[in-house]
Amino acid sequence: MTINIMDIVGRVSYHCDIMFRVIDIKEQDGKKQAVLYGEDIRLIADAPYEDLILMSQSDRRKLAQEYRSLEEQSLELFRQEVFLLKEKREFTVTDGYSKPGNYFQLPGRVLHLDGDPFYLKKCLSLYEKIGIPVTGLHFNEKDMPKIIGDLIEYHRPDILVITGHDAYSKAKGDKSDIQAYRHSKHFVQTVREARKKIPNLDQLVIFAGACQSHFESLIHAGANFASSPSRVNIHALDPVYIVSKISFTPFNEHINVWDVLRNTLTGQRGLGGIESKGVLRIGMPFNLQEESTDGEMV
Template sequence: MKQGDLVVRKSYGGDVLFRIAAFAGRQAVLRGMDYRLLADSPYEDLQTVRNPDELGVSRQARDHADESLRRMNEERKRQAERGGFISAIDDRRQPFFELPGKVLHLDGDANYLKKSMQVYGQLRVPAEGIHCHESQMSQVLLRMLPQFHPDIVVITGHDGVLKQREDLQQLSSYKNSLNFVQAVNIARDYERNRDSLVIIAGACQSHFEALLQAGANFASSPGRIMIHALDPVYVAIRASFTPFRDTINITDVIAHTISGRQGVGGIETMGRYRVGVPNMKVAKSDQNVNVV
């Protein structure tokens, strides 16, 4: 086995597809391919996977991600219909222009960041993505928050409960929850108003209560379960497209994440979406220019 190989853990029944990130003695450091889980395992417990499509759990995770994206697209269409808008897709026909909430997305996994940015792009969410190790996120935010002035910050990557740690209320029992908490503290110090800056934080099995106490609006994981790679993205998009005068429907947004209410929770928060008039693209196309 070598770094970069796809593997599953035999002792867990091959429940999660991982990529080998590094080696530490006789242990392999593993990063989940579909779930934001950081784990380690002895070599002898690993089985190489050559075709991920043969794994039912991996196919199921991708199917759930496709379904989540479909729901997001449908929600955008319903939003346009509720507002009496002509089209939320072709902005050249709309009499208004849109100002969705701007996202700053920090991710400890480069592959997940790439997937996340693709989804933001498909749904036309203005977003900046930064790949950095979870331990560096607080320092990165110190530099980047004043530069980007985001409406929404996503702080995510990989996490997990350390083996043989029974006290789930202690941050020392988690692989990266302390790093996420420190990053949330920086973001909340930058903007104290939870409606002016929406913070979404955490990964698999993260310390949900600590993240909320630090100032996150939404966090994982109330049930200390695995969350899908796109769950933080889904919440961010809903925050971006919920009108600024409306409260984000917590029950609905969490129910439509892939992991559900055991994976993601949050507090009442106002949306960050605005519209304005006129749409200059429409205005310019309607003008008749006479050349004398």
């Protein structure tokens, strides 16, 4: 059996519990090692070549169906929550429905940096379904600290997502040692650089981290929300659900951390944060166009 780059594989020693994409194959001391990216979770892993097996189409469909079902459940719960937020806003703006509801809303703008172009594509598709204004860019995690300052100045986001792949390696040190993590230190550096541009936690809301990331360091660096408190894997789409809740919550309302986490796929073992404000703003009137004397819209 030959395994090549971009093949979908499972690890025999882990009973093929996670689908991985082969990103690289290296040879060292006569033995092959593969670098793997999780297909649905933000995990990067090294594995012996002989421990890998090609996933059959039926096994791939089974695992993919399980994740898609969870994604749909989470999306439906979020849509219900957005509907309730909209109802609440309409009641407030119309003074208990006693005035015309002639208003518009501006959800928070998201700048999403992702170390994985495949995950980024999935996230952008979900942002579009939910209705979040977003700019998505793919950068290697190591390069993010260098470019984040210029990107913030250019895009001026309300919400920043810094994510990709990560993993804790017991062989490299204790869980408290950030050097034992694949990309946590790069995420931390990126958050610090972002906070040099916008220190205020409510002026720029930041989500940072991936699977098993060093949660405490990310929060201390200035992230509002991060992964992973219990060093568990997180789903590829979890950052989208978190920032979407923030994007649709009015700027004058505080967000309870549990309210943000409850509709994610991973929950509080993989995600956490601090109390923050929403970023949505309401304006009026809704129809800014008026008919001119010659009948044209201006």
